[in-house]
Amino acid sequence: MKALTWQANKRVDVVDVPDPRIEQPTDVVIRITSTAICGSDLHLYDVLGPFLSKGDVLGHEPMGIVEEVGPAVRSLSVGDRVVIPFVIACGDCYMCRLGLTTQCETTQNREHGTGASLYGYTELYGSVPGGQAERLRVPMADFNALRVGSELPDDRYLFLSDILPTAWQGVQYANVPEGGTLGVIGLGPVGQFASRIGTHLGYQVVAVDPVPERRAMAERHGIDTFDLSDDAAAWLREATDGRGPDAVVDAVGMEAHGNTVAGVAQSAVGLLPDPVAKKLLTTVGVDRLSAMMLAFDAVRRGGTVSLSGVYAGVADPVPFMNLFDKQIAIRMGQCNVHAWRDDILPLVEDPADPLGTEDLVTHRVGLEEAPRMYDLFRDKEDGCIKVVLTP
Template identity: 35%
Template sequence: MKAVVWHGEGDIRLDTVDDPTIQQPTDAIVQITRSAICGTDLHFIRGTMSGMAEGTILGHEAVGVVTEVGSAVRRFSPGDRVLICSTMSCGACRNCRRGLTAQCDVANPNGPLAGTCFFGGPQPTGPVDGLQAEYVRVPWAVNTLIPLPENVSDDAAILLSDIFPTAWFGAELAGVNRGDTVAVLGAGVVGQFAIASAFRQGAGRVIAVDGLRSRLDIALGQHAEVIDFNAEDPVPAILESTQGIGVDAVIDAVGVDAQRPWAGPAKRAGDEQAEQFDAERSQVAPQTNVQGENWVPGNAPSQALQWAVSAVAKGGRLGVIGVYPPAMTSFPIGEAMNKNLIVKLGNCNHHTVTPPLLDIVATGLVDPTALITQQEPLTSAVEAYESFDRREEGWLKTELTVG
């Protein structure tokens, strides 16, 4: 079968690999019909999340049809249309039973202390081959797969595999309450869904911060207020718009690959921290393979965290869903402590978060397909990765069609 395979930093290829097979009674084999490219995947290619094993198939978002099940899979059978959760979970351990499925005690092959197990990630997360392929083996299929109703299309379902649930989870982490003013840092596709999630969870105002005009225009279409960090310094702008108080909650949808402002009043502050940011980048990305404009690690790893802590009100809340690798140690803890902030972060508990969102999509209350900006065949995945990585205008979310 064809699959997108990681061979090293800056080196991904569309390879022909062996078809997956049932390895455990709890496995299922799924024929993929839709996959997608996520900003998380770029971390592995840029080098800002190390530990990838050569030969790992990339991707953690997919929809497909079950073709085979192991003897212990009693919930699904061949022919079922399914959504594949990005994170794997057994459904029986202590953490799964309390809804913390991203921290399943048994799904990660590295043991109960290893943390989240997700498709297409580095060695500490498994590794488990990912979903940018024609077929995939799904471990712990009973809890990792979600059945799809007939009235939810593959195109709509693909954004429920990770993006929409993660954004919703970010708003939950930030403790969004009715009437809150919420800042969303990053207006990529996760940020866009975070805006929608914050409003649906009761926010009275949402302020989106990004440096790309096309993304801010989409946020405007959701009735968010927008701040271009290349035109304004976002922290003073947020404080000014909240009468000097700050926002009630911040959702960080940026993560480690943040980019410093290239213009405007915020550029000076970023330039003054260049030495600190360079040290952080060396820490999180010890090995890179920059090729022209491609695979360039972010030049301000802790910038979003700094802005978040500075922009939130005293006693406010910060929800972090932007990806930070274990090597990242920078956080403005002194300022956060002095403001009595509540900080929550982590990987989405997909198995528990996704089903209610699937109901919202099935009833037509939300149309996630509006945020799919590109649809490419799996055979064009490498070229699509390159365009997405360069942050080309209009490249918000790329769906990969398979078969």
């Protein structure tokens, strides 16, 4: 089959790889009908290459049709249409029963001290072949494949794989008081959905992003937006009676605009020999923190900052004096997709499409064009906000 594979730092290619097969009785194999490029895939492209091997299949936002079913699978049949969460979890362990599927004790990567296995996301998370491919093996499929209807287009369901639950969790973690104000830093795909979810839940939403096309998309959904500038924190406070938002979602993460020194360091580490780069990334690695710092600066005293963007630095400087003084609560973590699906599915299937799932994709191309789209998405060119690949 054809699959998008990591080849080297800043280089991915579509090549032929072996077809997936049933390996455990609880597996299914799906034919992928839609699969998206995620902002966190760009971390693999630019920063986390030392934890990848040449030929690793990338991607963790797929959906498709079940083609093969293992003998122990009970809830799925050939021909079912399914969405696959990016997290691989058992559903039965202590952590899964708590709803913390990203900490699943069955698929946890103890060798690296990391959480549950993820599709297409480095040796740190299991080196599991990803979903930017024509087919995908789904382990423990009764828990990890969500069967959906056949009437609505893929875009209504596809984002249940990652970015829609990630945005939902980010807003839930933000703990906005009823009728309160939610700030959103970054209007990429997660920020777009976080903003819309906030509006749907009755909050005033104010958002910051440097890209005009992203601000325009958010404004279509009733979001007040502001360009990223030195005045962004002041604008967020002015929009909220001088106090700042009750809560702020950082939907950007480790590769924010700003902090050129950290950006150069990230790129340089990615070019070092893998053993050296791994050691540096796991001992003195730093992130570009401008989005997080803006969130800390802008949120009101006693408010909450919810980190939905991925961070990977282990030596990041954090202003604890200011956080302590302002009495800021912080929530963060990979999204526990399975815990939120039942809450979101009715909104996805609502004929009114209240979260605007059909107003997010800006580029839809064949799988063979994926390498070009990685560059386009990274560089925010041609109004690119969300890319969907159709194998």
